[in-house]
Amino acid sequence: MDPSITTYNATQADDRRIICELLADHLSSGLPDAQSKVWHGHPVWFLDGNPVVGYAVRKRSVQLLFWSGRSFNEDGLSPEGTFKAAEKHYTHEDQINGTDLQRWLRKARDIQWDYKNIVKRKGVLERLK
Numbered sequence: 001m002d003p004s005i006t007t008y009n010a011t012q013a014d015d016r017r018i019i020c021e022l023l024a025d026h027l028s029s030g031l032p033d034a035q036s037k038v039w040h041g042h043p044v045w046f047l048d049g050n051p052v053v054g055y056a057v058r059k060r061s062v063q064l065l066f067w068s069g070r071s072f073n074e075d076g077l078s079p080e081g082t083f084k085a086a087e088k089h090y091t092h093e094d095q096i097n098g099t100d101l102q103r104w105l106r107k108a109r110d111i112q113w114d115y116k117n118i119v120k121r122k123g124v125l126e127r128l129k
Contacts, residue, residue, distance in 0.1 A: 001028045004038040012057050018093045019062040023055050026098065030105030050116040050128065052108040061089035072107040076100055 001024060009020040020043075027045050028036065034045040034052065044054035055064045069077045069086025076097075077086035090096060112128040 002035075002037045002043075005036055005043040008038050008043055015092070016057050016062055019090050019096070020055065020057065022093055022096050023062065023064060023090075023101075026096070026101050027053055027055075027105065030102050031109065047109065047112065048116075050112055050114060052112060053105065058089070061091045064088045064090065066104060066108055068108065068112050069104070071111045072104060074100075074104060074107070077104070 005024055009017055009024060012020055024043060027034075027043075031045050031047070031052070034047050035049075036043065036045045038044070039051065039054070042054055042056040044051050046052065051067050053064070053066050055062055057063075065080060065085055065087045066072065066077065068084050070079055070084045072086065074086070077088055079085070080087040114126045114128050
């Protein structure tokens with residue numbers, strides 16, 4: 001895991017820091033071949049340069065975001081934004097369900113939309129997998 005993510009997590013309030021550290025551990029172990037870094041101010045994991053999952057500390061929660069999450073067909077994820085992203089919000093570490101998270105990470109590897117080239121394609125997403 002990129003050291004900038006460790007720094008990001010360490011700067012959070014205790015309750016948020018614990019959630020961030022747990023998510024980082026799950027994301028790193030669930031996507032061992034992914035590249036990770038703080039991107040646009042938040043930790044993000046990439047497969048072949050394509051963002052697939054990340055998290056951000058928000059005012060009332062920690063937001064877990066899957067860039068292609070709407071295509072997962074998972075009740076535990078809510079649509080976010082205007083593209084294919086879906087999210088889950090956590091306010092306490094006990095809300096993190098490792099079984100769900102690992103399933104979502106497998107889907108994040110298998111179901112991807114090409115966000116890496118969205119600007120080049122002028123906002124048009126194409127399915128990669």
